[in-house]
Structure formats: C-alpha cells, structure tokens
Amino acid sequence: MAFAYRNGTLCAEQVPLEDIARRFGTPCYVYSRAAIEGAYGEFAQALHGRDAMLCYSVKANSNLAVLALLARLGAGFDIVSGGELARVLAAGGDPRKILFSGVGKTKDEIRLALEKNIYCINLESAAELERVAAVARELGRRAPVAFRVNPDVDARTHPYISTGLRENKFGVAHRDAERLYAKAAAMPALEVIGIGCHIGSQLVDPAPLAAAVERLAALAGRIEAAGIRLRHLDLGGGIGIRYRDETPRPVREFVAGALAALGDRRGSVIFDPGRSMVGNAGVLLTRVEYVKPGEPRNFLVVDAAMNDLVRPALYDAWHEVRTVREPESGAPGTVYDIVGPICETGDFLAKDRALTAREGDLLAVMSSGAYAMSMASNYNSRPRAAEVMVQGRAAELVRARESAEQLFALERIPG
C-alpha cells in the first residue's frame, strides 16, 4: 500500500505525511512513485507479448515528474492541447509515441504537432479533417491521422458510458466513419494510420469496453476491406479506480476483455489510461484551520479548497478523508463537513464524515493523484499548492507552491 499507517501516523511509502507538511507546508499534493510504477507495470504486464502502445492520458496529472517517470518506463502520451505537448517534450517524452486527441485543435496546435513529428492526430470531425490536411499542405508534410469513432454503444445496456454515445460532442458518428475514411485516404496530405474510440471514464466493468471494441474492430474490418490499411486500433482509457466502495475489475480483465473482442485481428493496439495510472497514487494533504461546531452541521475548515480539488463540487465526487494521526479503534468521532475557505457553498471536499480532529491536525484527501492538481485554479487568488513525489524514504518537491506575486505577474495596470 502506497499510503498506510505506520507507528500511528499516515505515511506515503516510508515517509510520514507529518514530515512532508513540516518541510513543504500545506496544502500539498503527495504522490507515490512506487504506486505509479505499479499501476503502469500492471497495464504493461497485461499487454505483454502483444504489439501495443500505452499512451498515458496527460490531462489526469501533467506534472513533469510524473510524465518523466512514465516516459522512462516506456509510456507514450495522449495529449489534448499544445500545452500538454510542450509538457511531454519538456519531460523527455518521445514524440513518436504521442497521440493528439480533442475536439477543438487550433491551427497552431496542429502545426506544432506536425513539426514535432508526433505519432498520430486523432480526428474528431469532418471539419478537422479539412483543417489538418490544409496545415499539412502548408508545411509540405503528410499528417498521420486516425478518426476517433463514437461507437454509440447502447446506453440502456451500459448506462455508465458517458462519452461513447451519439448525443455527445466526442468523435465522429459510427455511421459516417466509412465515408470519412474513404475521403481521408484520397487526400495526399494525410496518411491514415489507425482508428480509435474512448467510451468514458471511471468504468468498473470490462463489458462495455469489450462491446465498443467489438464494434470498432468490425468497422475497422470494413474499412480495410475497402483497401485502407489501419496500423493501430486505439481502445481508449477510462478504467475506474476505487474512491469509496466501487470494485472496478482489475486492469488485466479490461485488457483481456478488449483483446478478446478483437478476435483474431492482429496489429497494434493502443490504450490511453489516465486515472488508473495515477489516481490512487496521490493524496491531497491539508491542515485543519478551524473546528466550527454548529447546528445542524459541524464543519472542519481546512486550508485546501475546491480550487485544489474540484471533483466534489463539480461531479459530487466522493473522496475518502483520513486523519494523518491514526484513529483509535472504536472511537466514534464527530460527523463533519470538510470545507475550504473559498466563498462558495460548493466549496467542500467531503460531507458527513465521522472523524476525530482538532485545530492544527493534518488530513489526507485520498485518491487525489488524478484530476486534482491538473484541474486546479487560482480562484479567490489562492496560489496553487505544492506537489511532492515520494520514493521510499525520500520526498522531493516536484512543483513549488505558487507565490502571491506569481498570481498577478502577467497583469498590467494601464496608463
């Protein structure tokens, strides 16, 4: 376990979180290197012996230390912006293992991607097909492309699929795909190299992924029968983690299910997991500023807020909160809402949690390795928190806490 109590105190690997708070202050994100390596290893193991590429979805956690670690392990990267491309390159990522996804790529972003020779641009609309071809022509290059196809898996069978349905903005419609492939293949500025899908996030069951892959593989077969060779099938990410009492099936079952759905189809497969690589490899460490008892609710006001972890406010997400001091077994605790200092009623990290805490105590908001710092903002002019990476007995600052001056360094008062 990356985060466990040792001698009465919660530790990240071998390092007490108290020591991290003392050295680096709070609020602070703490990542376990071993946990990230473990999650990557599990995925890589499941794909062993298969021609495959594992492209970490950068938006889950884009700290350079995380990207550099994954790059050293052999990962490729799934990016959704020019900013993410710059991060991956700065972290030493291999451009030939970069996929560029997203519905709104600008001309500048496409140009940069082509100049850097990335592996593939995932097209999400007919308009984007034209734009990528035009930019490639301008540069005198061929753009390597794939379409992200919306598999439109039946929502009634699989209600938890959130991005693979016809009504949402992602990907091109399944029924349009063959026509678009024929069009792309006829354009000299494009090199069609693959096809992909990504059906949603926090999947706990492999069945909907397998259903989508089966549909994608059948479509790929028809496209190839029309004479267009596809080098890879990109099966997306979306594998869930445990936040509370979810019991996502192990990664190997998702991979096995997806590979089985490919039938006897050979060729390269790509997965682009985000959350499952880093989600449970991080905590948000925060200190209790005030205990505020009340009727009908008791509050713990902490120094982290919705700007540091927006998932509870945005998705009503549930994160486990642990006291850094190990609770005495059987102690009933008091039921608190754990809230930040931001002037919004939606500024809460957790509600109705029974725990024992005093002013000055440390709390760890668990499962904060994914979609936490990468979604952080400066709302209420709060400098973004520090990030720390732990390896064994060592803890290292991987992003300094922002200063107040940095908040307005780019601003000017006219005249």
Ligand SMILES: *Cc1c(COP(=O)(O)O)cnc(C)c1O
């Ligand atoms: C966000 C995203 C992912 C990663 O999703 P997770 O749920 O974090 O695994 C993968 N592929 C694409 C195209 C994405 O947009």
